[in-house]
Amino acid sequence: MIRSPEIFPRSLRYALLANRVVAVLSQLKKNQLPPDRATTLNEAIVFLNDTLEGRELSKSLEVSERAVQQAAAYGEAIRAISLNVSAGNSDVDQELRGLASIAKHLQQNEVVEANEIARLESFFANVREISLTQRNSIPEKVQYGM
Numbered sequence: 001m002i003r004s005p006e007i008f009p010r011s012l013r014y015a016l017l018a019n020r021v022v023a024v025l026s027q028l029k030k031n032q033l034p035p036d037r038a039t040t041l042n043e044a045i046v047f048l049n050d051t052l053e054g055r056e057l058s059k060s061l062e063v064s065e066r067a068v069q070q071a072a073a074y075g076e077a078i079r080a081i082s083l084n085v086s087a088g089n090s091d092v093d094q095e096l097r098g099l100a101s102i103a104k105h106l107q108q109n110e111v112v113e114a115n116e117i118a119r120l121e122s123f124f125a126n127v128r129e130i131s132l133t134q135r136n137s138i139p140e141k142v143q144y145g146m
Helices: 010-031 037-060 064-080 092-107 112-132
Strands: 001-005 140-141
Touching: 001 064, 010 037, 010 064, 010 112, 037 064, 064 092, 064 112, 092 112
Parallel strands: none
Antiparallel strands: 001 140
């Protein structure tokens, strides 16, 4: 049995991450270099990669603590993308890969167009808003096997 005690619900963790990412992206759009840029963008990349892995794990019906976390991240990403389909790609996988690519370029101090930064910022702003509006914070409990 896998148990994941929640001191902070997953939705709050996602909202906090998304808020940090939005703050860093806002500063980058103003040509400022926030001191937490690299770590925050790395966390954003990990979140985006987890969402892509969550899709695959959901398809395979794998049940593990990590699979549950990644599938939950994928669910948040789908909802965030659906709020802003016109800004990017309507294919969730392609959009997530594109957003991860933007974040990687930013992390490596490469030049990224302002509209691409805005697209990434919009995605994480949507994740933040969706996560903050979730009302149920039931402790996670996943059971499998004997």
